[in-house]
Structure formats: structure tokens, C-alpha cells
Amino acid sequence: MIMDVKAIRDDFPILGRTVYGKPLVYLDNAATTQKPRCVVEAISEAYYSVNANVHRGVHFLSQQATQLHESSRETTRKFINARSTNEIVFTRGTTESINLVASVFAQSQLHQGDEVIVSVMEHHSNIVPWQLQAQHYGFVLKVIPMNDQGELRLDEYQRLFTPRTRLVAVVHVSNVLGTINPIQTIISIAHAHQVPVLVDGAQSVPHLPIDVQALDADFYAFSAHKMYGPTGVGVLYGKEKWLDVLPPYQGGGEMISHVSFKHTTFNELPFKFEAGTPDYIGTHALACAIDYLLHIGMDNIAASEHALAEYATQQLTDIEGLRIFGTSPQKGAVLSFQVGGIHHFDLGTLLDHMGIAVRTGHHCAEPLMRRLGIEGTVRASFAFYNTFSEVDALTDAIRRIVRMF
Numbered sequence: 107m108i109m110d111v112k113a114i115r116d117d118f119p120i121l122g123r124t125v126y127g128k129p130l131v132y133l134d135n136a137a138t139t140q141k142p143r144c145v146v147e148a149i150s151e152a153y154y155s156v157n158a159n160v161h162r163g164v165h166f167l168s169q170q171a172t173q174l175h176e177s178s179r180e181t182t183r184k185f186i187n188a189r190s191t192n193e194i195v196f197t198r199g200t201t202e203s204i205n206l207v208a209s210v211f212a213q214s215q216l217h218q219g220d221e222v223i224v225s226v227m228e229h230h231s232n233i234v235p236w237q238l239q240a241q242h243y244g245f246v247l248k249v250i251p252m253n254d255q256g257e258l259r260l261d262e263y264q265r266l267f268t269p270r271t272r273l274v275a276v277v278h279v280s281n282v283l284g285t286i287n288p289i290q291t292i293i294s295i296a297h298a299h300q301v302p303v304l305v306d307g308a309q310s311v312p313h314l315p316i317d318v319q320a321l322d323a324d325f326y327a328f329s330a331h332k333m334y335g336p337t338g339v340g341v342l343y344g345k346e347k348w349l350d351v352l353p354p355y356q357g358g359g360e361m362i363s364h365v366s367f368k369h370t371t372f373n374e375l376p377f378k379f380e381a382g383t384p385d386y387i388g389t390h391a392l393a394c395a396i397d398y399l400l401h402i403g404m405d406n407i408a409a410s411e412h413a414l415a416e417y418a419t420q421q422l423t424d425i426e427g428l429r430i431f432g433t434s435p436q437k438g439a440v441l442s443f444q445v446g447g448i449h450h451f452d453l454g455t456l457l458d459h460m461g462i463a464v465r466t467g468h469h470c471a472e473p474l475m476r477r478l479g480i481e482g483t484v485r486a487s488f489a490f491y492n493t494f495s496e497v498d499a500l501t502d503a504i505r506r507i508v509r510m511f
């Protein structure tokens with residue numbers, strides 16, 4: 107299918123706006139994506155017509171809201187090909203999904219001297235939750251290094267395993283380098299050591315077809331707002347065999363079966379991990395975003411973003427003094443770069459004044475910046491609604507800025 111980008115862009119009203127009198131060129135999709143009309147309208151329609159608290163009500167509206175919320179769980183299950191809706195836990199985002207696992211896994215499985223493997227290219231969201239638990243339970247973090255292209259060193263990874271290794275937590279697609287890690291291989295190596303794997307899927311689920319069963323991931327975390335859905339909603343996929351044995355994360359309504367002052371029993375999966383009123387309108391909007399993505403087709407999305415990224419890489423590489431960080435052939439549509447001696451913040455600010463939204467800084471990956479020997483980069487990250495002429499606008503603007511300097 108050839109994508110009709112013009113028609114797609116019409117679904118995203120914000121893409122038609124101007125900033126500083128210039129047409130907006132939105133290249134900050136790794137931070138958050140824009141929302142199609144159907145997602146925004148689904149939110150107001152749900153509030154207007156089916157708003158009632160879920161799960162607890164006998165009344166018509168509550169049952170309808172519950173049905174909508176639970177059918178969103180099924181839509182999400184199908185989207186990542188989980189075995190059962192028991193394995194789909196709704197959270198507030200990738201960060202909360204990882205904190206959930208770090209907290210309950212540490213509490214029940216990790217002891218003084220145990221080891222958890224992460225990688226040098228992790229987002230802070232997949233480092234700090236482990237550090238917080240490590241301080242309490244006394245386990246240690248070991249770090250998979252990478253080569254200069256921004257690829258994880260699988261030989262070194264294999265050498266990190268010891269009889270004390272309990273979990274591997276690694277990102278699928280780097281939000282800085284764009285590297286698509288060989289996650290299936292990473293998982294099968296861990297499984298050969300009987301070690302489970304948590305995958306940070308924040309930057310993969312919006313861009314690639316994901317099949318958690320084919321990957322054999324034990325946990326897979328992602329955020330709705332990075333996949334054209336609402337803010338404040340996320341997903342934790344967890345294999346039932348793990349979610350069954352792990353203790354609850356937070357206490358409150360919905361996650362219990364019976365409560366007394368002497369003894370409380372917990373609800374079945376997935377509700378055991380969902381304390382309090384869930385964002386049932388948000389989960390409905392997430393399901394609408396998934397339907398929208400499926401309508402375009404994940405393979406089409408991956409192919410069109412790949413073409414954009416290839417073109418952008420080619421165009422940027424032609425600019426004298428421009429250096430791209432992350433040059434693996436296995437790359438998503440994320441480009442981090444520096445230009446000559448221009449500070450990334452200055453470059454980002456000047457681009458902004460030309461209507462081009464990019465991100466600057468360490469991108470919540472300070473250990474990675476340290477590995478690269480830099481303080482920050484400018485990052486352009488693409489979505490299927492971006493165009494080749496927007497890539498041209500970016501490269502023309504950078505050339506103008508270089509001339510100014």
C-alpha cells in the first residue's frame with residue numbers, strides 16, 4: 107500500500123498549525139506523538155455518553171463503561187499478540203510499568219548479591235527504578251556495553267551472566283540512537299540461563315509490529331501517548347506465570363478479593379495489579395489509537411518511517427560538520443546529531459524559531475551520553491505523518507544556521 111500522507115495529515119489537526127508564523131514541522135515524535143481526530147473525539151464522546159465508574163456498578167452505564175474498558179484490554183492484547191487479557195495490565199505509562207515490575211520483582215525475587223542486567227543505552231526509566239530497589243534489597247546492576255555504532259555488544263552480554271543473574275531489563279529501540287536491538291536474541295540468551303527479560307517497548311510499539319509471544323518476552327512495557335493515544339495511560343504485558351507469582355504493587359479498590367482487618371485476599375489477574383479507578387476513558391482512547399494504527403497497517407508504518415529515516419540520514423550526512431550518533435543498519439526513525447561546535451541547545455532553539463520542533467539535551471539517557479563523551483544532542487524523530495519535504499525543511503534550516511555561525 108502506498109500511504110496517502112496528505113489524507114493521514116488531515117486526521118491530525120495540530121499538524122496544520124503554525125508556530126512563529128511558520129508551518130509547524132513536528133519532529134519530536136519520540137517524546138510524544140500527535141493524536142488523530144478519532145482519538146480526541148473518542149475521549150469527548152465517551153465522557154458525554156458512557157461515563158461511569160467501571161467494574162463496580164450494577165447500573166447500565168457502569169456496565170457499558172466496563173465493557174468499553176475491557177474491550178480495550180482485548181484490543182491491546184490482540185495488538186501485541188498476548189496469550190490472554192490476564193497478561194495486559196493498564197498503568198500510567200512505560201515508567202510506571204517498569205517501576206511496577208522493579209518493585210514487585212525485587213520484593214519477591216531479589217536478594218543481597220543478586221544481579222540485574224541493563225544496558226548502557228537505557229532511558230532513565232529503565233535504570234532508576236532498579237537503582238531504587240537495589241538500594242533497598244542489595245542487588246547489583248550490571249551493564250551491557252555497546253560499540254561505536256551504537257549496537258549492544260552481545261559477546262559482552264553473554265559474559266555478564268552468573269549464577270546470581272535474576273533479570274535482564276533492556277530497551278527494544280533506543281530513544282537516542284534509534285538502534286533496534288536484537289531483542290529476540292537477547293531474550294533467548296537470557297532464557298538459556300533461565301533468566302526472565304523485561305523489554306522497554308516505549309519506542310518500538312508505535313513503529314514496529316510487535317508479537318510478545320514470538321519474542322517470548324516475559325515483560326513488555328509501553329506508553330499510549332507515544333503511539334498516537336492519550337497521555338496518562340500505559341501497558342505492562344507480563345507472562346501469566348510471572349504475574350501469578352508476583353505480589354501486588356499498590357493496594358486499594360479493585361485489586362482485592364476480600365478485605366478484613368486480619369487478612370486480605372487479592373483479585374485475579376490482571377486486576378491484582380490495578381488498584382483504584384483505572385483511566386477507563388484513556389484505555390478506550392488507546393484502543394481507538396490502536397484501531398487507527400491497524401487501519402494504516404504496522405508494516406506500512408514501519409516501511410514509510412524507514413524510508414523517511416533513510417532519506418533524512420542521507421540529507422543530514424551531506425551537511426559539513428554534522429555528526430550522527432547511532433549508525434547501526436538496524437535503526438528506527440530517530441536521528442541524534444551534533445553540528446560542528448554549535449551547542450545542541452542553540453541549534454534546537456534556532457530550529458524552533460523556524461517552526462521545526464526537535465528535542466535537545468541528554469534525552470533522559472545520561473549514562474549513554476557519558477559513553478558517547480558528549481553532553482547532549484539534537485534529536486529529530488519521525489512518525490508516518492512526516493513528509494520528505496519536512497526532512498528538506500530540517501536540512502535547509504540546519505544549513506542556514508551553519509552559515510550564520
Ligand code: PMP
Nearest residue numbers: 199200201229231281306308329
Ligand atoms: N523508555 C524509553 C525508551 C523512552 O523513550 C521513554 C520516553 N521518552 C520512556 C521509557 C518513558 O516513557 P513515559 O514517560 O511515557 O513513561
